[in-house]
Amino acid sequence: MKQDYYRLLGELQTVDFFLSELNLHLATHPQDHRAQAQRKEYHRIRQDLNREYEHCIRLMHATQEQLTMRKARKK
Structure with a gap:
């Protein structure tokens, strides 16, 4: 999981x-249609990566919370 993170x-x-x-x-070449298409594609890629990253963070926090609860029960 940390490797994915x-x-x-x-x-x-x-x-x-x-x-x-x-x-x-x-900013200096606003008519560059290839760069505009790349920006759109990489923005989509970033959104997908961010969703996956946030999911990984939630899993890590949930795992940490479970470990904390188990340790508290053992005391």
Whole structure:
């Protein structure tokens, strides 16, 4: 699970960097239709990655909560 967390975090950072670069490029080349299409596609990819990342975070928190409850019961 933690491996997925770090993989997804790295992928999100990579996509965010790419989107930032695309936005800078489009600020000076607003008619670049290829870059506009790439931005749209990578925005969709980012949304998908973010959903997967948030799901992973929820699973990690739920697991941690269960472990905490088990430890409390043993005392």
